[in-house]
Amino acid sequence: MREYWTSLASLMGALAFLQGVLHAVFPAELRAAVARLLGRVTRAFSPYCYFDVTETEGMSTNEIYDAVQLYLSSSAAPAAGARLSLSRPHNASSFTFGLAASDRVLDTFRGAAVTWEHVVAPRQSQGFLWRPLPEEKRRFTLRIRRGDRDKLLPAYLDHILASAADIRRRSQDRLLYTNARGGAMDGRGLPWDPVPFKHPSTFDTLAMDPDRKAEIMADLRDFGDGSAFYERTGRAWKRGYLLYGPPGTGKSSMIAAMANYLGYDVYDLELTEVGSNAELRKLLMKTTSKSIIVIEDIDCSVDLTNRAASPPAPTKVRPNVDGTIDQDKSAGAARSITLSGLLNFTDGLWSCCGSERIFVFTTNHIEKLDPALLRSGRMDMHIFMNYCSFPALKILLKNYLGLQDNDGSDGCVAVMAGLEEWIDAAEITPADVSEVLIKNRRSGRKKATEELLEVFKVRAEKRRRESGPATPGKEPGDNEEEEEEKRALESPKEGKEKAGGMDGQDEETEAKKQL
């Protein structure tokens, strides 16, 4: 045994001596060149080819490196034992995972398997630089089979860039843009003011007929995934939705749900702030793709009845001495937008200067809109937001009271039957139902639903009277039922919030303010 250790020690000594001689005889450059050559020879006989994506290109960062990192963090499967690093970028609402040094992930694209390795090596001393580089050199190395090369490149890289852009957009807080400055540009030449968009409305919380809801969601999904379809058919990648119906039926809530569902930004276009068709076009050109452009209450914003009308001579709005502008003067400026300007905005050549954009118009009076505005291609889907139906009511009861379908607890079954019987006759909006539920939610489910049934009955009776012959000598609101309904909506018998807490009205106002 002792001899074994002695011979091992002499072998190690001989190797160290040989290495010393090699270092002395062959300079470092020569050794590196030999190593490179050996690497090349091995690669020449390897069935794989390799591509490096470095973190920096010269002094600037490499966008592809960031995209690969983001893509791998969400799409690819880490190899067994790989470590992922966790981070949360600035302004992001979710975490992202990154690959730690020297770990590998596997991925497949078009049936071909690929491997990514994250290589981290210390950087040699940099000397003096105005902008020092990171101390480590990082790169991703892509390994693919030689035979798959044509199949994978460049399509696989395009796929990575598109996926990374999508992930980035989804993990960042989205924005709500307004044109409150009336088209005037800010310091960066942008006419839109952004604020973080955090509206809580989703398709889960939206009360409407479930079949219609599923249809709208499928339509939005088709639109979002429709890049190839729109290209193949030569259509501009945009879609218009018209939401119409009485006030308080969820039109604005639907827009927020759409934005949350697709992960799009929202541009809330205030037409009365726009001075001319040219300004409207400029605003359109400054919107980004993957966004929803909204014009609320379109019938109230601008005279939309005469397509042929030419804009009146531009009225320059002169500010008053104190710098303010009179309302009627600015209204004059808004009138210089014409229907034809708006039609071009939604379906003219300019409307196609970006892609993946949704136009949403809302109105309480569809009959006031010009048919040209409503045709397919401009408003592709017309969505009627109606009074609350029983299936929609069940969604509100679930959201506000946690009441599940066929929930027999708290003795609600009988009340539910009553609600189903009275709801159509009551013609009540989801907003009014929400109001009653917010105010009574602390009184227990049974009490809250009973209170709602009471409101339904009063409302139904009122509707019946309204549709019957008018009672001479009676003013509107001059009857007992109306007063009783008002009382039920305004001051619930129980469950009033104590001072200090936000009451139902405040919550509602707060929710409305969010959009």
Ligand SMILES: Nc1ncnc2c1ncn2[C@@H]1O[C@H](COP(=O)(O)OP(=O)(O)OP(=O)(O)O)[C@@H](O)[C@H]1O
């Ligand atoms: N369908 C609905 N589902 C869930 N909540 C709703 C629905 N409709 C209305 N609400 C509630 O009523 C409030 C007002 O609704 P919303 O602003 O969406 O109505 P609207 O149809 O846009 O009204 P308007 O025509 O006056 O603009 C919302 O904040 C929401 O709480």
Ligand SMILES: [Mg+2]
């Ligand atoms: Mg609205």
